[in-house]
Amino acid sequence: MGRLPCCEKAHTNKGAWTKEEDDRLIHYIRVHGEGSWRSLPKAAGLLRCGKSCRLRWMNYLRPDLKRGNFSEDEDQLIIKLHSLLGNKWSLIAGRLPGRTDNEIKNYWNTHIKRKLVSEGIDPQTHRPLNETSDKNGTAKHKPTAPTDLDFRNAPTVPKTVSVTAPPLGFAKSESIEAGNCTSSGMTTDEEEQQHELNLELSIGISSAGSVESKRKVDSNSDYRWLVGEATVVVAKPTAVCLCWQLGFQRSEICRNCEHKNGLFRYSRGLSS
DNA sequence: AATCCTCGCAACCGCAGGCGC
DNA sequence: TGCGCCTGCGGTTGCGAGGAT
Known part of the structure; x- marks a missing residue:
């Protein structure tokens, strides 16, 4: 028995x-709120697929969306988040108030990718293009920094890696327990740069025998991702808010920002 | 002025995970 | 525990706008 179509395509x-x-x-949505996307089109008198309605609302009509060009700060944030999370656009979007996963994905593909290549950086590995492989095609992976853990291309996965950081206060507290991956070799400047971004991230090896889902999103706990043998844990940001970028105090929780999924949305106008 | 080409963005599609029964 | 529905994610496509020829 096949999957039922999400909607009756003949009349949409x-x-x-x-x-x-x-x-x-x-x-x-103003009257009834979000949700029940499958039944929404009929109830709203729309000849549209529920998925289409959801997408339209999420990506275009939501009042908390920040339209317009990406700032240089947002560029850098996206690049750093992508270096850590890969193409997890929804997670990246969760850290960029007012931006949608679709918008960031498009922006990445049309602007940032090109920008990185022009700077000689491989947009997938975030390493210099001439460092990604030698004549034999073997990776010349040089561990760079704790928040630059890209296990997709790493030759080996560290046995134990944990990266923890305090709520977004940008304090310099960080712990690294690693087998192969350490912070050694970083200059003070590099360390400073790494501390610019506090993601509340932790990375650990998935326990042997446990069945870890590829993507696990639990509204009451952390966000977990399997990357090779490692589990990347993005802590639910209950006390993290990126509104500081928009003028709010660092570490201040903007009550309007917390989305029901535990990540953040941007509800206040820039001028407020 | 007309046509072609490129780029950017909105929307679509298939799939996977969560959840309720 | 298994099944089916609903939702959300990420990759891909299609179309319109603007620039080039």
């Missing part, structure tokens, strides 16, 4: 949304 519109459809969707 596709393609660009009209102003009227947008208005209907906005009005319906």
